[in-house]
Amino acid sequence: MDAQKVDMFIMANGKFFESHHVMQIRERLVSLDDSKWVEVQTLQFKDPTTLLIVSLLGGGLGIDRFMLGDTGMGVGKLITCGGFGIWTIIDWFMIMGATREKNMEKLQRVLM
Amino acid sequence: MSRTKLYTILSIACVAGYIWLFYGFQNSAAAGNHTVEVCFIKQATDIPCPSCGSTRSVNSLLHGDLSSAWFYNPLGYFIALVMLITPVWLVYDISLKKQSLLSFYIQIEAYLNKPRIAIPLVALVIINWIWNIIKGL
Structure with missing residues (x-):
C-alpha cells in the first residue's frame, strides 16, 4: 500500500496504540493489499483518555471494563465492589494500556 | 485474554476472597456483625454500592441462614457459587494442563455481550442497587 496513506493513518491513529506496536503496524500496513484499506480505515478505536475518565468515575462498578468488552472482568469488579x-x-493505571491492547487486537483481526 | 493472565487473576481473587471471608467469619463469631467497611463508594458518598452486603450475605450462608442471606444481598448466592466452583476448576485445569475454564470464560463473555441477555441483567443489578439503598445497608 501507498506509504503516504499509511503515514496518514499512523498520524491520525497513533495515539490508540502502544508506541512499540506502531512500527510493526506501519510495516504490516505497507505490505497490506489495497482492497483491505477501506476496512482498515473505517475501524473504530476506543480512546484511552475516555476510558481513563470512565475508570476514574465508574471504575468501582466495573463500567470501564464493560466498555472495553472485558465483560467477565467487569462482572468481577461489579460484584466485589471494584x-x-x-x-x-x-x-486507573492499567486501563489506558489495556485499551491500546484491545485496539491492537481489533486491528490485527482485520490485518489477518 | 490469555490463559496465564486469567488464571493468575482468578487465583489472586480466590485467595483474597477466602482470606476476607475467613476474617469476616471470625469477626462475626466474635463480636456481633461488625467488620471493617472497605467499600469506597459507601465511605465517600454514604450510599451503598450494588454489591454492598455481599460479605454479610455469604457469611449468613455459611451460618445456614438462607433468608437473611437473601435480605443482605441476593448477589451473595452468586458469589458463594463462584467461590465454590472456581478453585476446584482452577486446580483441575492447572494440574491437567487443560484450558476448559478459559474456553468457558470466553463463551460466557460472548453470551453476556448479547443485548437481550445484558439488558435484563443490568436492570436486575440496578433494581438490586435500589433495594440496597432503600434497605440502607
Whole structure:
C-alpha cells in the first residue's frame, strides 16, 4: 500500500496504540493489499483518555471494563465492589494500556 | 485474554476472597456483625454500592441462614457459587494442563455481550442497587 496513506493513518491513529506496536503496524500496513484499506480505515478505536475518565468515575462498578468488552472482568469488579477498591486503583493505571491492547487486537483481526 | 493472565487473576481473587471471608467469619463469631467497611463508594458518598452486603450475605450462608442471606444481598448466592466452583476448576485445569475454564470464560463473555441477555441483567443489578439503598445497608 501507498506509504503516504499509511503515514496518514499512523498520524491520525497513533495515539490508540502502544508506541512499540506502531512500527510493526506501519510495516504490516505497507505490505497490506489495497482492497483491505477501506476496512482498515473505517475501524473504530476506543480512546484511552475516555476510558481513563470512565475508570476514574465508574471504575468501582466495573463500567470501564464493560466498555472495553472485558465483560467477565467487569462482572468481577461489579460484584466485589471494584475488587475491594484495590482493583479499581490498579485499573486507573492499567486501563489506558489495556485499551491500546484491545485496539491492537481489533486491528490485527482485520490485518489477518 | 490469555490463559496465564486469567488464571493468575482468578487465583489472586480466590485467595483474597477466602482470606476476607475467613476474617469476616471470625469477626462475626466474635463480636456481633461488625467488620471493617472497605467499600469506597459507601465511605465517600454514604450510599451503598450494588454489591454492598455481599460479605454479610455469604457469611449468613455459611451460618445456614438462607433468608437473611437473601435480605443482605441476593448477589451473595452468586458469589458463594463462584467461590465454590472456581478453585476446584482452577486446580483441575492447572494440574491437567487443560484450558476448559478459559474456553468457558470466553463463551460466557460472548453470551453476556448479547443485548437481550445484558439488558435484563443490568436492570436486575440496578433494581438490586435500589433495594440496597432503600434497605440502607
